[in-house]
Amino acid sequence: MSNEGKALKEKLFNSKKSGWERLSDEELKEIFKFADEYMYYLNSSKTEKEIVQNSKEILLKNGFVDVESKETLNPGDKVFYVNHGRSLYAAVIGEEPLTNGMRIIAAHGDSPRIDLKQNPFYEDGELAMLKTHYYGGIKKYQWTNIPLAMHGTVVKTNGERIEISIGEKDEDPVFTISDLLPHLAGEQMERKLKDGVQGEELNILMGSIPYQDDTVSERVKLNVLDLLNHKYGVTEVDFVSSEIEFVPAFKAKSLGLDYSMVGAYGQDDKVCCYTALRGLLNVEIPKKTAVCILTDKEEVGFNGVTGMCTMIFETFIHELLDKKGENSPSALQKTFSKSKAISADVDAGYDPNYPSAFERNNSSFMGKGLTIVKYTGSRGKSGASEAPSEMVAELRKIYESAGVRYQACELGKVDKGGGGTIALTLANRGMEVVDSGVPVVGMHSPYEITSKYDVYAAYKGYEAFYKA
Secondary structure, three states: OHHHHHHHHHHHOOOOOOOOOOOOHHHHHHHHHHHHHHHHHHHOOOOHHHHHHHHHHHHHHOOOEEHHHOOOOOOOOEEEEEEOOOEEEEEEOOOOOHHHOOEEEEEEOOOOEEEEEEEEEEEEOOEEEEEEEEEOOOOHHHHOOOOEEEEEEEEOOOOOEEEEEEOOOOOOOOEEEOOOOHHHOHHHHOOOHHHOOOHHHOOEEEEOOOOOOOOOOOHHHHHHHHHHHHHHOOOHHHHHHEEEEEEEOOOOEEEOOOOOEEEEOOHHHHHHHHHHHHHHHOOOOOOOOEEEEEEEOHHHOOOOOOEOOOOHHHHHHHHHHHHOOOOOOOHHHHHHHOOEEEEOOOEEEOOOOOHHHOOHHHOEOOOOOEEEEOOOEEOOOEOOOOOOHHHHHHHHHHHHHOOOOEEEOOOOOOOOOEEOOOHHHHHOOOOEEEEOOOEEEOOOOOOEEEEHHHHHHHHHHHHHHHHO
């Protein structure tokens, strides 16, 4: 009876074993090698523009060309399009007509961060400071007293673009947002945690040496602007037309004594960007055209010319239809309505420090594989895109056939919070779409944690989906 019960349990229960168990030495070697390549990508891709630029270089090295350079498209052709330097669409043309549908995986390259205001420079207490406006959902107190790097672009009125990156090289200075010492923080400590540090207190410390002319005022601010002018040729007014982001200055590293995890900034959702991109590189001539989307603005609602709501994605698909000779008044709608998509976004991994936030039976766990999230949203599924059961079953089959371990989950307890992804923007175009990504512990913090096993599972799962 004992053996019979065990066999029955194995047959009927949804086993949620760790993916690390019973791996061969060769499999372990491949997982760790892939993780090293992923961490290298993270260290050079901290902003959405860097994600697009580095991903474009990877595509070019692997035989992809700008779609505008092609007059016609045939099965096996590999093309991409860059949207305003902040989002990217790549495709491998399939054997079947586009109007039979595509296989789409969409991830986002933007992550929570600290942006500069348009008029950021000021001096106070003989210190040069910058005013900021945080981007995305953050716990503001997590962004104080950590090393920050300055990334971004200044555009002058003559069209000149100046790229700025300070804080990543060993010889570079870093920046920070100061916080009160505990001895003087009595009133601050009485605030609710969400208000412990307020938005207008997230000011960047830039310098402390005054310009050597005591006949002028704001000499420390002047000295900082003089340094920027000498290095980059910019003035204060040029920052009105800039996009400057401050991100954590530390590097992605292996985490844990067993090297099993990755600790890094921006893994939401750069982990899915990288794995979706790498999966596409292994596609030669798929049955259906395989499309990888690296989009922008997910953390602030998908909108804008580079977000997933933009019609520029339709323009890209129209161009594919044109160059395949398949375009017609209804071709785009037919293509979308027969397409299947993965919204490749991360999920909240179970954190044993805060078990009360999670419902264990429907939580994702690090090391147990790729997630399948049938619906997102908050409370009563508000703002959700819910995948049809048929789509979920099809994805399960693809993953199981490829030997990819997966786990079904949702984001925390029902009334604890929730969240949304770009899934609804794809569904609104008529596609069947399901969320599937990587569990992350410490999501939206300056230092997020993933399992190397799950990162590799995402890569293999996405590759299998493109090829199905």
